[in-house]
Amino acid sequence: MKTKIKKSIEELIFQAFEREQKEVEKQLEEMREAIARGELVVTGKSFMDAILCSSKNTTYYEIDWREIKSRCEDIRGRINRSEPENVEIRFNTMSQLYLNKEKRLVDTYVKIWTMDGMEPLFLFLTNDALINALVFLGGAKKEAFLVFIDDEKTTHYVQLKEFYLLSIIQQEDRSWGLITSYSWFSARVSTNTIQGDALNSVVDLFLADWFRKFVTDKIKTEQEKEGEEDGEE
Numbered sequence: 146m147k148t149k150i151k152k153s154i155e156e157l158i159f160q161a162f163e164r165e166q167k168e169v170e171k172q173l174e175e176m177r178e179a180i181a182r183g184e185l186v187v188t189g190k191s192f193m194d195a196i197l198c199s200s201k202n203t204t205y206y207e208i209d210w211r212e213i214k215s216r217c218e219d220i221r222g223r224i225n226r227s228e229p230e231n232v233e234i235r236f237n238t239m240s241q242l243y244l245n246k247e248k249r250l251v252d253t254y255v256k257i258w259t260m261d262g263m264e265p266l267f268l269f270l271t272n273d274a275l276i277n278a279l280v281f282l283g284g285a286k287k288e289a290f291l292v293f294i295d296d297e298k299t300t301h302y303v304q305l306k307e308f309y310l311l312s313i314i315q316q317e318d319r320s321w322g323l324i325t326s327y328s329w330f331s332a333r334v335s336t337n338t339i340q341g342d343a344l345n346s347v348v349d350l351f352l353a354d355w356f357r358k359f360v361t362d363k364i365k366t367e368q369e370k371e372g373e374e375d376g377e378e
Contacts (some may be wrong), residue, residue, distance in 0.1 A: 213290050213302040218282040224283075230334040231283030232325060235308060236276045241310075241325065241338050248323060250312040254300060256308040256354070257291065260329070265307065267355045282325070287332040305329070 171200040208216075223231040233242040238249040251272045257280075260264035270276070278293035289305035307328045325336040338352050 149185050167175065177277075208304055210302040213304065216284050216286075216288060216303075217279075217290055217292060220281040220284045227237060228283075232281075232327075232334055232336055234280040234282075234325070236270065236280075239270070239272050239275060239314075240275065241323065241336070248312075250323070251312060253312040255311075256307065256309040258305060259291070260304040260306045263305070265354070280305070282308060282334045283325045289327045289329070289334075304368040 158354055158366070159265070167339050185305065221233060221315070224233055225245055227245045231243070234240075234250075235242070236299070241248050241250060249272070250270075253270045253272075253274075255268050255270065256265050257268075262288065276293070278291065281290045282288075289308050291303040292300065293303075294300050308325075309328040310325040311322060312324075314320060321340045323338055325334075327334050
């Protein structure tokens with residue numbers, strides 16, 4: 146009798162695991178489809194709207210925009226002098242400048258966290274996205290800044306806490322990519338070219354936080370919807 150009960154419990158655990166695995170796979174596929182459509186999965190807003198919303202919620206500005214502009218110009222000067230740990234990402238031309246050399250960006254994953262933002266923003270850009278935004282990493286104090294122009298032609302200067310970029314070209318026999326990172330906590334800028342037979346594992350690792358937030362928000366939305374339906378009854 147004990148053996149039979151134990152087997153039954155094991156079967157239930159396995160079935161629950163199987164259901165959970167299928168649900169995760171389903172949500173992962175939904176996320177990939179959303180990425181393919183070029184949507185901002187987490188915020189559900191356009192890049193500009195998301196950044197502007199984050200900026201409006203800012204309670205203080207540690208650095209004046211004029212000072213940020215000056216520091217961005219300093220970073221650009223260091224890039225022109227081929228100084229390491231200084232990077233400029235140009236989303237308006239989908240390119241990155243490092244050591245006074247330009248590299249094209251293709252399908253690109255970005256994680257960007259403003260200094261006063263409550264959470265990071267994630268986006269996926271194709272090689273023809275071309276948005277009016279620049280990111281500067283480095284300088285004398287190893288800082289990061291976002292500069293972008295909104296629909297009303299107003300220029301915004303935002304200090305960043307974190308910035309990560311992964312640009313991948315998938316080919317039949319070989320894949321290569323560019324990975325760039327910055328963290329205010331470590332005050333370090335890094336950019337490297339990566340190669341491999343398949344870089345899917347690198348993409349999955351890069352998107353781990355994105356996927357976790359995607360699943361959490363999806364569950365929260367479903368719970369809120371169920372609560373509203375229960376209230377109507």
